[in-house]
Amino acid sequence: MADVPKDLLQEIKRLEELFTVDKAKLKAITKHFISELDKGLSVEGGSIPMNPTWCMAFPTGEEQGTFLALDMGGTNLRVCEIILTDQKSEFDIIQSKYRMPEELKTGESDELWEYIADCLQQFIESHHAGEKTANFHLGFTFSYPATQDFIDHGVLQRWTKGFDIDGVEGKNVVPMLEAAIAKRGVPIKLTALINDTTGTLIASAYTDTKMKIGCIFGTGCNAAYMENCGSIPKLAHMNLPPDTPMAINCEWGAFDNEHKVLPRTPYDIIIDKDSPRPGQQAFEKMIAGLYLGELLRLVLVDLHDNKEVHIFEGQNIDKLRKAYTLDSSFLSLIEEDPFENLSETADLFQNKLSIAPNKSELELIRRLAELIGTRAARLSACGVAAIAKKKDYKTCHVGADGSVFNKYPHFKQRGAVALREILDWPDKKNPKDEDPIEILAAEDGSGVGAALIAALTLKRVKEGNMAGIGHPENYK
Template sequence: MQGLRPEILAGIPDDMYSIVRRIEDSFAISTPDLRKLANHFERQLERGLTMDGSDIPMNLSWVMGYPTGKEKGRYLSVDFGGTNVRVCNTLLQGREEDFQMTQEKYKLPVHLRSTSAEKLWDFVACCVGEFIEKHHDECEGQRNQTGRMPLAFTFSYPVTQTSITDGILQKWTKALSVSGVEGNDVVSQFQAALDKRKVPVQIVALVNDTMGALISSNYRDPEVKISSVISTGCNAAYMEDYRSITKIESHFGPDQEASDRLMGINTELGAYDNSRNMLPLTHFDETVDRLSAHPGTQMYEKMVAGLYLGEIYRMILIELHGLGMISPGKDLPILERPDVIDASFLSVAEADMSRSLDEIKDLFKEKLQMDLTPDEVKVCRYLVELVGTRAARLYACSIAAICRRMKVTTCRVGADGSVFHKYTHFKERSLHALREILDWPYFSEDFVTFHNAEDGSGVGAAIIAAMALEKQGGGTLSPKAGF
């Protein structure tokens, strides 16, 4: 597999070597396999735009077209991602000037991850109220004719939208399981909580963080045409000609302006191959899925995203221990603890490129109370690379599929998320896999390049709010209005 260092395994016993090779074979993805996956991915993207649907929802954002770069003004936004509630007040000054932002973060209490809808939204509304009270002078001038402040709501979960101001939650992902929200409009629930607390705001746009990243990145750099977020979860967004979205043909008339023929698509591609037809699942992946908060869903995400990479590696270690390959005869109860290993652990382990591997040895001792022998350290270090390399190569399949869907050979991708920015070698391995899939000439520069995405959930939401209000002169937007 590209990127691995077989010399790490020099000198280990034959039985160890045999087991490592067996595990490696189950994680390896060849160039032909990458291309098959990318081709199938592209077909599923297309199918998601039809009435038939696919594992990839291809959710409509009702953000029509890219920003002009001239959007200006102050806008409130709320970013709800499941761990924190972030409230922002952003000043936009146009493409050529830097934005200014005031923000506060409020940690979501653990017990609210599985509470009722009423209690969840009351907490979020309380955060907004506290923010406005704390920054009263800054916020007061943003009231509209009705005495309310326009607010963009960033909600990082899959929703079905029929306009820019509504969104039915399809299902919770990641670690949330709040009752009474799935199948309901999150905007009306949140607005009701705001009204109950007499917080003077009006939600004018529902935004997905990945769509926000596309808009904010394009606002700064018009050459960015795709956004990708890979952190605890994974997702991507791009613009699609609405005439290709057959599941909404009835929404638009033939007189639609050419400038409004692009519809922002929030792919929610983490759900790719939930039907399990293509992904090269190992028994480690099957176990991680079975033990997850939402078994049988987000199968692609569970192979590439940060929330699950540590768990995959934990399952490998448990098997090695059971086979007597690491810490034989010793009890390792710490390995039975879910999430004891996270993506940052793997990234730190991969960063140890020394011959002695002292850093990874110390890491195992500090974090897992495991005192590894030299051969065990070699095996554990090598297997870390298997998990990270496979994740990067699978991730590249989605980017390649979207590029083909858009019929572009060169593209800038606005990328965000802790895995992309902080996981050792992830970006380089992704680019190498893209080169294999798209068959770039050997000595050519990269035709698809990654760039740091602008803040989608804060700045992007503010820009979308500005676009929404401009389209309707301060009102809310409907599909018939072209946004």
């Protein structure tokens, strides 16, 4: 950056100070995170809901049968048929994707469930036309914060990922979907409602016995792990055996909604203020894919409008002024630009925003993308470290899924460096050695995980363990 003008260099230095999270800060965040995890399991609760899921076992790898999985994500709806074979930890999968129409996300509740039931019906008709089939047991991946009194039950706490449909928050979503399915006479019984993060944990543990934590780093962020029922004070009234495992869906996007420890910048504060739900999902708004491009955009507009440097001088930045016009893939492309002159980044700005940055501005853009991407990865490691410390896991695997983890350059390596700093691991003797706690790409949680949880639930019912079962008739 030797040839970057002094005023731009000062701005880069200011941004480095704003977005850099040092080792001491990571440790302070992790310490507060552990206390918030504990609070969420307690009777009074806290910002992190720590939702019991009624998924009460890891898979053995011996599970068998044919199951349906329905994955309602933010962008797509996916229906899968999963055959758990008689080969240990092996499965076959058939799947279809359906686009989630944007208008459904803010439309009427009935329209949403009718659309989902239509997709299920289409799937069965295209794969089992003319067959006389018994009821399919369905694992429904509902990746929104939900309270579960039973495994076949889920009360939506709040919409996330751009959804805002009236009349669903505070209600059990299962009867809504069941009614739409019944109307079409489709042979499906909803066996388990799961969160994609719990599914990630279970699917990953199916193929890797070292898996202890499941995470999602995508449009949103979250984690799940197994807790002993004896360590969940808010379930004490259920009198469950204390050593019985229970998967906990942390919903940790809400960590530090009180703004006690997270190092928010003025740009994070704008993102929160202008979001549909100000004051909520504080952690998520600093690390999730939905917000990374918006952070970059806000900084660039601020530099153009308010700073002495006046980047993109004399150019029309109307396209850049449009909120959420950039997503995390835009940052990925900037960080992946292999050319010294950053020509791909220049093309990206020209094609997407009709802006022609000069060489110094390109250097600033690249550094800013690195700062935002690095901060997201380092903060995400605090949550993983908090669960590991709380459960005293010295070694384990963490299964991670989501577009940011899978596609964002250097995310995994940056997270690993932060874990090393937080947990004070000694330096590796051999660079190829595994870290004691390693974050790996997860198995398909919202498909295979949902099917496995349905299988584990059926097995539990057959053994006579009805804890957390709302409608026993659905398991016959």
